[in-house]
C-alpha cells in the first residue's frame with residue numbers, strides 16, 4: 001500500500017526553475033505516467049521522489065510521511081533507468097539478487113525471491129547468463145527484476161524502454177503493463193512518447209516547462225484536453241488548431257476559419273456557450289482532431305467544398321490535408337478514400353468532437369456540444 005504526494009514542490013537549478021508549484025497525489029497501486037517534451041522537468045520530478053534530487057520548497061510524502069529529508073536508500077523506492085546499468089561481471093541471477101545481499105536474508109529466501117521475479121518477468125531460463133549475452137529487451141527485464149526483487153514501496157521508471165528499437169519497445173510496453181497488472185505496485189513512469197503514455201497509464205500527468213498541465217486518464221486527456229498544449233501534445237496526427245470566428249443566426253451557428261468564404265455549421269447558441277466558458281470576443285481557437293473532420297466525395301447538406309492536398313494512405317485509414325481558407329485541416333478518412341491531390345471534396349466538422357480554446361491563455365473553454 002503506497003501513496004505518494006507532492007505538495008507545492010519547487011525546484012531550481014541555479015536561476016532556472018524546473019519544477020513550478022507541483023501538486024500531485026498518486027494513489028496506491030496506480031500506474032502514473034509523466035509525459036512531456038524534453039526538458040519539461042519529468043526526470044527531475046521523478047528523481048526528487050526517489051531521493052536522488054533535492055527540492056527547494058514544498059513537501060514530498062510517501063504514505064503520509066514527509067520524506068524529502070530522507071536519503072534515497074531510506075525511502076524504499078526502486079528506480080529503473082533507460083540505460084540498463086547491470087553489473088557486467090555478474091550473472092543475471094547475481095544481478096537480480098544484488099539488492100538483497102545487504103538485507104540479511106538467508107540464501108534460501110534470496111533464492112526464492114530471485115526465482116519468483118524471474119518467473120514473473122519470464123527470464124528464468126536466462127539466470128546463468130551474463131548481461132553481454134542478453135538482448136536489449138532481456139537486459140531491461142533484468143533491470144526491472146533487480147528493482148522489483150526487494151518488493152519496494154514504489155517503482156519509478158525513467159524512459160525504461162526508450163533505448164530499444166520500435167518493435168521491442170512495443171513488446172516491452174505490453175510486458176510492463178502485464179507486470180503491473182500482476183504485481184500492482186505503485187508505479188511512476190516517465191516518457192516523452194504519448195503512445196506509450198496512453199497505453200500504460202491509469203492516469204497521465206502532462207508537464208510543460210516545469211508546470212503541470214493536466215492530470216487525467218488517457219481518455220480524459222485525449223477527449224477533454226485542458227489547454228492547447230495538451231491538445232497538441234496528445235494524439236497523432238496532432239489536433240488541428242485554427243483561428244475561428246463565430247457567426248450566429250437563428251437556426252444555427254457558423255464557425256468561420258480565416259480566409260474561408262463559408263463557415264462550418266454548429267448548433268445554435270454556440271456563442272452563449274462560449275461566453276459561459278469565459279470566451280472574450282475574438283481570440284478564439286477551434287480544435288478538431290483529424291477523425292472529427294468528416295469528408296465526403298459528393299456534395300452533402302451542411303458540408304463545405306474544399307481542395308484535397310497531401311494524401312497519406314496508411315493502410316487502415318488515410319490522412320488527407322484539406323485547404324480551408326488560408327489554413328490546412330488534416331482529416332482521417334476510412335481506408336481507400338484517397339482523392340487525387342487537388343480534387344474537390346466536401347467537408348464538415350463534427351461539433352461533438354470540436355474544442356474551443358482561449359488563444360491568449362490557451363485554456364479550454366470547456367464547451368461540449
Ligand SMILES: Nc1ncnc2c1ncn2[C@@H]1O[C@H](COP(=O)(O)OP(=O)(O)OP(=O)(O)O)[C@@H](O)[C@H]1O
Pocket residue numbers: 013018036037038039040041042043044045192
Ligand atoms: N543537474 C542539473 N543542473 C542544471 N540543470 C539541470 C540539471 N538537471 C536537469 N537540468 C535542467 O532542468 C530542466 C529539466 O530537466 P529534466 O531532465 O527534468 O527534464 P525532462 O523532462 O526529464 O527531459 P528529458 O526527457 O530530456 O530527460 C532541463 O532544462 C535541464 O536542462
